[in-house]
Amino acid sequence: MNILILGSGGREHAFAWKIKQSPLCNNLFIAPGNAGTAKCGTNLDFKATDFLAIKNALIELEISMLVVGPEDPLVKGIYDFVMADETIQHVQVVGPSAAAAQLEGSKAFAKAFMQTNNIPTASYQEFDKSNYAHGVQYINQHALPIVLKADGLAAGKGVLICTTHEEALTAFEDMIQHAKFGSASEKVVIESYLNGIECSVFVLTDGKDYCLLPEAKDYKRIGEGDTGLNTGGMGAVSPIPFFDETLKNKIITRIIQPTIQGFQTAQMTYHGFVFIGLMIDNSEPYVIEYNCRMGDPETEVVIPRIKNDLVDLFRALKNGSLSNIQIEIDTRTAATTIMVSGGYPGDYHINKNITGLTPQSSNDCIVFHSGTKLIDNQVLTNGGRVLAITAFGNDIPNAIANAQKTLSEIHFDDQYFRRDIGYEFM
Numbered sequence: 001m002n003i004l005i006l007g008s009g010g011r012e013h014a015f016a017w018k019i020k021q022s023p024l025c026n027n028l029f030i031a032p033g034n035a036g037t038a039k040c041g042t043n044l045d046f047k048a049t050d051f052l053a054i055k056n057a058l059i060e061l062e063i064s065m066l067v068v069g070p071e072d073p074l075v076k077g078i079y080d081f082v083m084a085d086e087t088i089q090h091v092q093v094v095g096p097s098a099a100a101a102q103l104e105g106s107k108a109f110a111k112a113f114m115q116t117n118n119i120p121t122a123s124y125q126e127f128d129k130s131n132y133a134h135g136v137q138y139i140n141q142h143a144l145p146i147v148l149k150a151d152g153l154a155a156g157k158g159v160l161i162c163t164t165h166e167e168a169l170t171a172f173e174d175m176i177q178h179a180k181f182g183s184a185s186e187k188v189v190i191e192s193y194l195n196g197i198e199c200s201v202f203v204l205t206d207g208k209d210y211c212l213l214p215e216a217k218d219y220k221r222i223g224e225g226d227t228g229l230n231t232g233g234m235g236a237v238s239p240i241p242f243f244d245e246t247l248k249n250k251i252i253t254r255i256i257q258p259t260i261q262g263f264q265t266a267q268m269t270y271h272g273f274v275f276i277g278l279m280i281d282n283s284e285p286y287v288i289e290y291n292c293r294m295g296d297p298e299t300e301v302v303i304p305r306i307k308n309d310l311v312d313l314f315r316a317l318k319n320g321s322l323s324n325i326q327i328e329i330d331t332r333t334a335a336t337t338i339m340v341s342g343g344y345p346g347d348y349h350i351n352k353n354i355t356g357l358t359p360q361s362s363n364d365c366i367v368f369h370s371g372t373k374l375i376d377n378q379v380l381t382n383g384g385r386v387l388a389i390t391a392f393g394n395d396i397p398n399a400i401a402n403a404q405k406t407l408s409e410i411h412f413d414d415q416y417f418r419r420d421i422g423y424e425f426m
């Protein structure tokens with residue numbers, strides 16, 4: 001079959017790299033893709049949110065499966081758009097309906113979903129202009145730190161952890177009264193601060209059955225030792241040493257099963273990935289957030305560890321045969337280190353030559369492209385996060401050492417990366 005992947009980052013390169021290996025895939029297209037995806041298939045020059053261009057491509061290229069990487073097209077309703085159109089509704093969309101994507105698109109929706117389904121999470125209340133005064137009162141009597149979240153999508157910037165009431169009150173006013181995050185902060189969720197260590201689990205579900213994929217931990221801060229500004233992610237590891245059977249079973253029974261049951265109760269159409277961000281406090285798991293897609297850079301460590309044919313897994317979502325599938329996982333550790341442009345997550349330059357790119361894949365190391373483009377056969381930087389260097393090893397130090405061997409051969413001006421990915425486990 002012909003397959004179209006939407007998106008342009010390391011996550012989409014990892015999908016393309018894996019899908020290209022499937023005998024079920026004839027022709028692979030990526031829109032808009034990057035210099036890495038261009039080696040796996042054909043890049044198409046339109047945005048992942050350009051629904052009309054997507055429709056035309058589905059028809060002209062006789063696509064049977066549409067794999068949606070980022071959240072934007074999902075929250076904007078790409079699933080519903082395809083299903084509502086007779087000319088393309090035969091295409092399988094890997095991703096949830098717009099109603100289900102609200103789990104990521106609205107923090108208030110996600111919190112209400114968790115409350116309804118008794119899923120452990122931080123206690124919270126939601127506020128908007130209509131109950132603003134109550135919000136001020138709520139903040140003033142709340143224990144510190146206190147967490148404020150813009151309800152809608154805010155490009156990963158909408159969560160503020162405040163250590164004083166004054167800071168929280170100013171942030172609350174900015175969000176509600178001065179539209180700090182535009183319409184995304186018309187509503188604000190205020191919740192208790194969770195202590196512990198973060199990790200993420202991923203499930204592939206048809207809304208009824210599910211497969212649990214390998215867990216991962218990402219490193220969001222720009223600086224070593226988890227300091228400085230938040231980024232899209234500077235690295236990731238999988239598996240996580242503390243993720244034992246006891247913890248896994250708690251996560252399955254208290255979080256994953258009630259989540260899938262919740263989809264059924266609310267009749268939410270969900271054929272895709274659920275990414276559950278967790279805080280583990282004294283071996284007890286709490287949900288921080290749901291995402292309606294895979295993570296980036298988590299995908300760059302999770303996908304290489306899955307031995308199954310990914311297209312076959314996706315096909316099972318449509319056939320209702322997910323319960324027959326056994327996920328086979330590489331027991332080795334995968335670690336990825338992201339090379340970014342100097343200045344990121346603030347201002348940075350693009351169009352810099354990248355040299356030393358080794359053949360895309362060796363036994364132990366895969367170079368996934370994030371923000372790159374191909375101009376006259378030369379790979380140039382085209383984003384803040386540029387490359388994700390994934391390597392296997394027997395453990396985290398070994399995998400990181402392997403990634404750094406490859407990384408040391410790659411160069412672009414003003415490059416930066418964290419040398420301490422996985423540091424807690426060294």
Ligand code: AMP
Pocket residue numbers: 122147156159161191192193194195198277288289
């Ligand atoms: P989110 O966009 O909901 O994933 O939040 C971004 C980051 O903020 C998370 O990855 C956590 O590091 C942090 N965070 C969010 N909610 C909480 C919370 N209730 N307690 C502690 N940290 C949080």
Ligand code: GLY
Pocket residue numbers: 218232233291294295296297298
């Ligand atoms: N790495 C976090 C995310 O993809 O949202």
